Amino acid sequence: MVTIQEVAKEAGVSVATVSRVLNHHTSVSAKTRAKVEDVIERLQYNPNMLGRNLRCAESRMLLVLVPSISNPFYSKIVQGIEDIARRNHYNTLLCTTDSDPDRENVYLDLLRNRMADGVISMDPAVDLASIRQLGDEYPVIQCCEYSETDQTPYVSIDNQTAAYKAVKHLLMMGHKRVSIINSDERFLYARLRQEGYLRALREFDIPVESRYIVHTDLHFESGHRAMKSLLALEERPTAVFAVSDTLAIGALRSIKEAELKVPHDIAVVGFDNIPFASMMNPSLTTVSQPMYEMGCEAARMLIKRISSPQERVDSIVMDYELIIRESTMG
């Protein structure tokens, strides 16, 4: 492996000069610069970042924690993060936690071990207490999911109102028996979206029925199963609000298997507007979050936090949009 020393020797200069050339310092004569660059080219020298990073006490890596990359919701966000990161000469370390605190902790060690300069967490199952504590010592940003009580900066949308509007859309179409397929209420977004659901029902004077409220995880199969149980009810719902498109897609499948028609027999609303939502048959009404932009903002916030740790960064609440498609409008 070619090192800076060999380049220096070959070019007949000191390593300091080579380093200056590498880092585009001004105080190198054009002649020397040319000579060094020539040798670099000829020897095919590539600087060892471990050396540089050790010396500069940075890794130029951003840690990104997602529950899973199978959920396309996250991939757009990650794209935004990556674009901003790359533009600022950071690389991203994308880690899937499967919402497992142990795995999560292994990854957070990368921060403690200086292999990453900061972290963006999108995992709702994150141990919020430990994130808060980590946030005291390291740059941490939360994306989508966050804690209401502590001061870790986050970027998110108004989940409560978004859910409220989605459910209101169903109620305006005359539905009286509206179900919610929710994920675990441990997660803030799940609680908020359920609040939105309840708020809409209240506004339309519709009594809350616990049999219409189901909890599960975010997999297709779970949505499938949840819907199946709802369909088995004596008075089955005529509309369903799923807190994630993946759940809604599973639900659609269940409804089809029961040989019922969407939206005629049952209307379905999802959440996230993943690319598949528009491809479903019927296509899925859903709440669209500005995923790419959320990723960008999260990355910007993190980089700002890293480069000026004393400056405060404000949380951001972004806009969303209810996208009405076939699954609610025949």
Place this chain on the structure above:
Amino acid sequence: MVTIQEVAKEAGVSVATVSRVLNHHTSVSAKTRAKVEDVIERLQYNPNMLGRNLRCAESRMLLVLVPSISNPFYSKIVQGIEDIARRNHYNTLLCTTDSDPDRENVYLDLLRNRMADGVISMDPAVDLASIRQLGDEYPVIQCCEYSETDQTPYVSIDNQTAAYKAVKHLLMMGHKRVSIINSDERFLYARLRQEGYLRALREFDIPVESRYIVHTDLHFESGHRAMKSLLALEERPTAVFAVSDTLAIGALRSIKEAELKVPHDIAVVGFDNIPFASMMNPSLTTVSQPMYEMGCEAARMLIKRISSPQERVDSIVMDYELIIRESTMG
């Protein structure tokens, strides 16, 4: 930040001893070990991996190149890679290239800059010449896509036969006008799958018609558009083989918009068996690759290559399975 020096001083030993404790060397007395571990705990010391890695001339990072993480096909493979990597104390650096050679090259610099110890490339658009060259100097494994001519180890399936079987399945059901929605023939998998398609037609004495062969990229919208143009043909096909589930899903959407029935009017076969395939309406017949296992194997091969560079690693061709669902069987 707490360093090994501070731990050493606090514990009243040399840094060498602390290092030995960290690395579980045997020649440390139980008493000293306990004392040091105590201090480590008390000071909340976390070793700086940049220091260690510089010294050990390794980064313990595996670079994984995928065209995009929006395609769920890759996420299962990546899971396999990650599991094996973590088990061997490697972290993975997941990078999306968007099949852009420039971006790809930026990521390969991570290898040259010693921020990664090896790379698994899944990008079919990879510049094969540059990968081969890289393979001479660094540990490189190709996954799914590979080069027939050079010796970079790969893990893949028999794409030609898999495609052949998929198309044969359509022909056996009596279809005479079978179309293929393919991606770019620059890619080996695209060429092989097309060969399989041709082989099946030949076997059934069906003349090849170029209007039934379309090329595009892998996005939904492209499948959607491609299908639309096929439907506009005077004699439209009665069956379609799409070389990717994403294309097939776009095609399904097109067919639905044309108010035709699948499989009654047109049968559709996809490729990859992404999780969405079984959720579609109708559910999608497709070729299932052992994605998770392929990822595992690729990671094992890469790690082997890294730890014993002189030893040869053999390429692996894995099994696949044709999964027949509603989109071909009413």
Place this chain on the structure above:
DNA sequence: ATGATTCATGTAATCGATTTCATTTTGATT
């Protein structure tokens, strides 16, 4: 021509770990 100033370059310390080699300590054997 001289001293001050700027510019280009080099020397050597430094980042935080590991590891070789030398030295000290321990403990068993006689």
Place this chain on the structure above:
DNA sequence: AATCAAAATGAAATCGATTACATGAATCAT
């Protein structure tokens, strides 16, 4: 108690870069 091998520990070199500081050369104003 003396001897010696084995075990435990420490001093210092090392990985490959950056950078503070020193130094020498060139430029400039007077």
